[in-house]
Amino acid sequence: SRTAEPVTPARDPALDVEKSMTPTAPAPLRLAPAELRPLQQLSTVRALAALGGTWGLIVLSIAAALWSRHWAVWIVAALVVGRCQHALAVLMHDAAHYRLLDNRALNDFVGQWLCAKPIASHLYIYRTVHLRHHRYLHTEKDPDLSLSAPFPCGRRSFIRKLARDAVGVSALVMRGYVTVDKASGRMRFTPGSGNLFRYWSAQTIATRALAAAIVGGLVWAGYGLAFLCLWVLPLLVVYQVILRARGVLEHAAVPDKTDPLRNARTVVSRNPLAQFFLNPHHVGYHLEHHLYPGVPHYYLPRLHAALAATGKFDGALVERRYADSFSTIAGPA
8 A cells, every 4th residue: 555666676785585585584593494394385275274264264254244134243344354355464474575376477377466466465564565565664764653753652642543543534644645744733634635546557447447447347247235345344444453553463562673682572362353354374483483484374383382491482472362462552541
C-alpha cells in the first residue's frame, strides 16, 4: 500500500536480496551450517499448502455467508476474511524475501498476483521498503520506524489508534484518500486524491482495467453487496486492525533497540483465538525472523526450538501472552 517508487539495488545496498538473507544472530546463537541448512530449504508443497489453505478458508467463509443469508454469519465471515487477508500479507512477506517458492519468477508471480494484488498491495514496492527495514532497523532510515517510535503511547492513545483502524479511517489515510493535518495541534482529516491514479503506466492501466472488469462482473452477477461487505470492508477494517496490532507487536516498546535479542519481539501464545488472528503462518516468531531472515515461515517454530536449545536464548524478548505484550506496548493510561 506504500506509494514510494522502488529503489534499485545499485542505489541502496539494503536491496541486495542475498545479503538480506544472511543471518544476523550474534555468535553464541550461530547455528552450525548442518543444522541451519535444512531450515533454509524451501518446500513448494508447504508454500502452496499455506496459500491454498488461506484462499480455501476465504472461499468457505464467503460461501457460508452467501448460503446462510444470516447477518451473524456475515459478520463472522467478514472477520475470518479480514484475518485471511492479513495471512496473504504474511505470505507476500515471504515472497519479498524470496522465501515462498524456489523459482524466483514464480515466487514473484504468486507473491504479486495471489497475495499482494488482492489486498491492494504491491510486492515489489513492499520488498523495497521491507529490506530497508531489515538493514536499518530502529534507525532514522528504517521505513517502519513510525510503527514503533510512538510507543508506549498510553492506553487511551492506543485505543484511539485502534478505533481509527476499526472505522476504516487508517486504511483511507494509508491509501491517500484522506490526509491528516497535525499542524494545528489537533488531528484533522480532509479528503485526498488517493493513490489509485497517482502512477500511470501500461502495467497499471492493464491492472486497473482487470480489477474494474472483475468488480463489474461481480456487480453484474448480483454479488456487488457481497464484494463490498465480505472483501472491501474486511480489508479496510478487520485487516487494518490486525495489521496495526501485529505491526506494533514486532518492534514497539522493546527493551533495547541495539541488542539483537531484544530489539524485536516474539509472542508464543497458547490462546487459539489469538493465534488464529494474530499469528497466521507463524508470523509471531518475529525475533527469529530478524536473526535468520533466510528461514521460511513454516520452519520458524523449529528455528525457535533450535535457538532455545543453545542455552543462550533465555534473555531474548520472547513473551507468552498477547495481553502482557499489549500492556507493555500501550503503557499507562
